[in-house]
Amino acid sequence: NVSCNYQKMRILLYISFITIIFSCNSEIEKPQQTEQVDYVFDILDKDFENDIAFLSDKLNINLKSNKLDSSKFKKIKHYDNLTNDYIEFLSEVENEFKLKETSPFINGYQTTEFGEKYISETKIYREEILKIVDNKDLRRLIKFKFQTDNPIINDSIHGSVMVSHIDYYFKGVDKKLSFLYFKNKKRNAITLENEFLTDLLLE
Numbered sequence: 001n002v003s004c005n006y007q008k009m010r011i012l013l014y015i016s017f018i019t020i021i022f023s024c025n026s027e028i029e030k031p032q033q034t035e036q037v038d039y040v041f042d043i044l045d046k047d048f049e050n051d052i053a054f055l056s057d058k059l060n061i062n063l064k065s066n067k068l069d070s071s072k073f074k075k076i077k078h079y080d081n082l083t084n085d086y087i088e089f090l091s092e093v094e095n096e097f098k099l100k101e102t103s104p105f106i107n108g109y110q111t112t113e114f115g116e117k118y119i120s121e122t123k124i125y126r127e128e129i130l131k132i133v134d135n136k137d138l139r140r141l142i143k144f145k146f147q148t149d150n151p152i153i154n155d156s157i158h159g160s161v162m163v164s165h166i167d168y169y170f171k172g173v174d175k176k177l178s179f180l181y182f183k184n185k186k187r188n189a190i191t192l193e194n195e196f197l198t199d200l201l202l203e
Contacts (some may be wrong), residue, residue, distance in 0.1 A: 041176045048183040054188040062197050070199045076193075079132050083193050086125040090182050093118060097178055104172050111166045119148050119165060125189075135199055138192065145188045 047100040063076065096114060100193060105115030126146040133139050151168050155161045 001065065007035060041180070044180060045183065048180065048187055051187050052183070052190060055187065055194055059190060059194050059197065062201065067147075067201050072203070075132055076197050076200060079129055079193055079196060082125060083189050084120065085123070085159050086189055087186050089121050090186055094182050097175055097182075103173070103175075103178065105166045105170050111164060116164045122146050123148050129192075129196075135195055135196075138195055138199070141195075142192055143202060145185075 059080075064078065068076065079143075093114075103115075105112055105118060111119075119179070123146075126142060126148070130139060130142055133142060148165050150162050150165050151166075152160050152162050
């Protein structure tokens, strides 16, 4: 839909701007470069927070709808509890990232126990909500947004190589990018729950 395309365009614009600052503005002094990047991150961070607040309010209003019979209400309440638990876990992850100088998911070349817990919690959340959702398009989105697969990359020396999910998304990544990644995960969770609830209300 239009709003979804707008969200994608907005994120791509921000990421493009950050990339340009890092890769092309070699003439800019490092402190000034950092200041510009911080400014963009602050904008995107606030944008995500506003989206999450708006979507949460919308969800809470619709949860009180008298159009939901007991069976539908039981479904959405279960989905809502799963989402709340997962978002609470993501907040715990964000706090761990704030406390550590390096990623708490990685220790040398190994994924930490906490990193494994992140994979496990994401997988559990995905599989549990898939048990509730029937809509094919929504199921596809859930699988995509909360995938935990180990991606295969093309290496110039070794050819196709499987990389751990944690290494691919978090190794060598700036902590600020990780914060935005988790915040976007929260937004995705609430967005998809809203779509599930909308489907129930339209049935």
